[in-house]
Amino acid sequence: MTPWPIASLLPHAGNMILIDEVRGYDADSLTARAVIRPGPYSLPDGSLPPWLGMELMAQAVGAWAGCQARQAGEDVKLGFLLGTRRYECHTGALPAGAAVTVHVQRGLIDASGMSVFECELRDETRLLAHARLNVYQPRDPQAFIQEESPV
Template identity: 85%
Template sequence: MKACPWPVASLLPHAGNMILLDAVDGYDADSLSAHAVIKPGPYSLPDGSLPPWLGMELMAQAVGAWAGCHAREAGTSVKLGFLLGTRRYESHANALPAGAALTIHVRRGLIDASGMSVFECELRAESRLLAHARLNVYQPKDPDEFTQEASPT
């Protein structure tokens, strides 16, 4: 894996505390590893932990960071992508504990010319597997055109 020279904020179309990743540890043509420390934020539970379903957002942001690394490397702009869903999200934790140092690993399994991709993802705290999923994502060639609402007639 190559080291990532860019800050996470320059790889994702997110801002402020909506960015859950702290850094990208490395990436290559098919995968990315990142880390995050669970901190208080808009999705925190009263004890400072995060609900287990937020693991899917951490995974989706790692996929977005993978696409962002490749865009930056190619000298193109970072584009908006969409999490379409998951074929299976399995959580092995009741919550993502406050202060926990997490590692997120994503590996591309399939990509087609239309921009549809499938990624195998894992979320770990040290060696403990907290969650895994297969995410279906879509990155249109022109996200602005894709997100435009038709004018009412």
């Protein structure tokens, strides 16, 4: 567990925050817990489509970055999911009410802010999904997303 609420680690708000708590973290990894709840992306039965497992993983990576920033006494910065090199989901949906564990492990990081994380999503008995996520956290996120005026 962290001394910081999950909402203070992620640049998300309200029901867009899909993970409930950080169970543990270190310099290279983080383990989070989430209970699947109905929300904006839910299927009619309250479950989540399988592709939303990638968002759970991305939020765990964001929480890892948030923990690193908080521990260093810095502000939490915006980061970007660039893509994945193989998201494999072994279930047709993430069932409503299911408690899942998300584990992310940093594999590569460079000075520009690009990183690669190995990620797993599990329930109590099995691997639900795994992926390698490519993420980017620029030094100045506002400058990165600033749109230039048309000429």
